[in-house]
Amino acid sequence: MGYSWNWDVLLQPSATGDGTYLGWMFYGFKMTIGLSLSAWLMALILGALVGVLRTVPNKALSGLAAAYVELFRNIPLLVQLFIWYFVLPELAPAALGDAFKQSNPIVQQFVSALLCLGFFTSARVAEQVRSGINSLPRGQKNAALAIGFTLAQAYRYVMLPMAFRLVVPPLTSEFLNIFKNSAVCSTIGLLELAAEGRQLVDYTAQPYESFIAVTLAYVLINVVVMFAMRRVEAQVRVPGYMGGH
Amino acid sequence: MITMNKVSKHYGAFQVLTDCTTHVAKGEVVVVCGPSGSGKSTLIKCVNGLEPFQSGEVTVNGISVGDPRTDLPKLRAHVGMVFQNFELFPHMTIVDNLTVAQVKVLGRDPAEAQDKGMALLDRVGLKVQALKYPGQLSGGQQQRVAIARALAMDPICMLFDEPTSALDPEMINEVLDVMSELAQEGMTMMCVTHEMGFAKRVASRVIFMDQGRIVEDDSKDAFFANPRSDRAQQFLAKILQH
Numbered sequence: 001m002g003y004s005w006n007w008d009v010l011l012q013p014s015a016t017g018d019g020t021y022l023g024w025m026f027y028g029f030k031m032t033i034g035l036s037l038s039a040w041l042m043a044l045i046l047g048a049l050v051g052v053l054r055t056v057p058n059k060a061l062s063g064l065a066a067a068y069v070e071l072f073r074n075i076p077l078l079v080q081l082f083i084w085y086f087v088l089p090e091l092a093p094a095a096l097g098d099a100f101k102q103s104n105p106i107v108q109q110f111v112s113a114l115l116c117l118g119f120f121t122s123a124r125v126a127e128q129v130r131s132g133i134n135s136l137p138r139g140q141k142n143a144a145l146a147i148g149f150t151l152a153q154a155y156r157y158v159m160l161p162m163a164f165r166l167v168v169p170p171l172t173s174e175f176l177n178i179f180k181n182s183a184v185c186s187t188i189g190l191l192e193l194a195a196e197g198r199q200l201v202d203y204t205a206q207p208y209e210s211f212i213a214v215t216l217a218y219v220l221i222n223v224v225v226m227f228a229m230r231r232v233e234a235q236v237r238v239p240g241y242m243g244g245h
Numbered sequence: 246m247i248t249m250n251k252v253s254k255h256y257g258a259f260q261v262l263t264d265c266t267t268h269v270a271k272g273e274v275v276v277v278c279g280p281s282g283s284g285k286s287t288l289i290k291c292v293n294g295l296e297p298f299q300s301g302e303v304t305v306n307g308i309s310v311g312d313p314r315t316d317l318p319k320l321r322a323h324v325g326m327v328f329q330n331f332e333l334f335p336h337m338t339i340v341d342n343l344t345v346a347q348v349k350v351l352g353r354d355p356a357e358a359q360d361k362g363m364a365l366l367d368r369v370g371l372k373v374q375a376l377k378y379p380g381q382l383s384g385g386q387q388q389r390v391a392i393a394r395a396l397a398m399d400p401i402c403m404l405f406d407e408p409t410s411a412l413d414p415e416m417i418n419e420v421l422d423v424m425s426e427l428a429q430e431g432m433t434m435m436c437v438t439h440e441m442g443f444a445k446r447v448a449s450r451v452i453f454m455d456q457g458r459i460v461e462d463d464s465k466d467a468f469f470a471n472p473r474s475d476r477a478q479q480f481l482a483k484i485l486q487h
Contacts (some may be wrong), residue, residue, distance in 0.1 A: 148398065149349070
């Protein structure tokens with residue numbers, strides 16, 4: 001097809017003189033991982049909290065949690081990103097908005113991307129946690145209350161330990177998704193893995209090598225996450241339950 | 246010990262309990278029976294407030310269950326309950342099932358709770374299973390553990406909600422034996438069950454329910470010898486056939 005392959009291009013010094021093109025990619029790789037892991041941490045904490053609230057008897061609390069989920073789950077990720085990055089700094093109190101706009105552009109991009117991915121994913125985590133809690137036998141809650149636990153203790157000692165075990169597999173999917181979703185953040189200029197891939201194409205004119213390298217980097221991340229989550233699954237398996245021995 | 250006075254409960258338009266009144270004295274064993282859907286389980290769950298009710302009053306040891314000022318967790322901690330499906334906590338070892346509430350609810354020292362748990366496991370013949378998980382035990386064993394778990398809280402009375410209904414026939418007796426032993430020791434018990442043999446041997450009184458009402462509330466001998474209502478006669482005829 002007349003394409004001249006040149007993998008060595010990755011090791012050549014970059015046009016801007018700051019290391020190699022592979023070095024650019026590595027910068028994006030670190031950004032993707034840093035962003036995704038911090039957003040995942042935020043999503044897990046918020047999502048667990050909101051997921052629990054969706055199942056409590058208090059109608060006001062569960063309604064509020066449901067509204068939270070629908071808000072962050074139903075607005076497209078890209079739109080949410082633009083709202084965090086372009087719109088909210090304008091709507092925020094002047095002092096706060098100005099402080100944001102005068103900060104380092106990388107900080108602006110990273111904070112917007114983190115909030116966007118974190119809230120978006122937390123709504124999805126909340127749904128998984130809720131379904132985990134709802135799939136427990138109803139008698140478990142009764143048994144916990146009957147022995148004298150308060151509702152909070154029933155969640156803490158009886159329902160959540162089992163619910164979280166049940167949702168490890170679906171949470172693995174969400175965990176994988178957050179790395180892939182983070183590519184959207186290139187649209188506000190954040191130099192993560194996908195953005196570096198495009199840069200590489202522009203500077204080297206070797207699109208196949210560039211995108212293959214980036215794709216492999218994503219695959220590497222996913223493989224590591226999958227193995228790690230499988231370890232977690234095995235660690236928390238309950239003997240005599242759900243295929244445990 | 247347990248008093249129910251005109252307890253009524255409905256889900257929307259559906260009346261589950263109507264004017265249920267009864268009394269369980271200290272040391273009494275009361276068996277609650279009746280066809281399925283008659284409200285037996287709901288009635289027994291009103292005693293520890295697992296099922297709210299709209300009117301009437303339930304008191305346990307003089308404390309009103311329906312009163313919003315009542316500290317329900319505190320009351321429940323001293324009312325043991327055993328469920329049809331055992332409801333052990335699957336992620337905890339057997340001995341942890343027996344100690345967690347002692348420590349977290351009663352504030353007992355963990356070592357003391359452990360000793361008490363092991364002694365109770367020994368009593369129900371399951372000491373060697375202490376470090377296993379509920380999923381590794383048979384149904385009969387799990388139900389004996391569930392009874393031991395309730396006893397670990399030093400209950401003033403025990404509620405049983407069809408404790409043998411989910412068991413294979415050959416495991417029913419091991420559970421009934423533990424319950425009979427408890428009754429002989431003078432434990433106050435309210436027990437929803439279809440095991441009429443157990444009722445005949447152990448019960449002091451039998452309550453028969455139908456369509457959310459207490460139709461009969463009589464001494465064991467009077468109930469079995471001469472049930473007054475047609476409904477109870479039919480029920481006994483059916484259930485005693487085999």
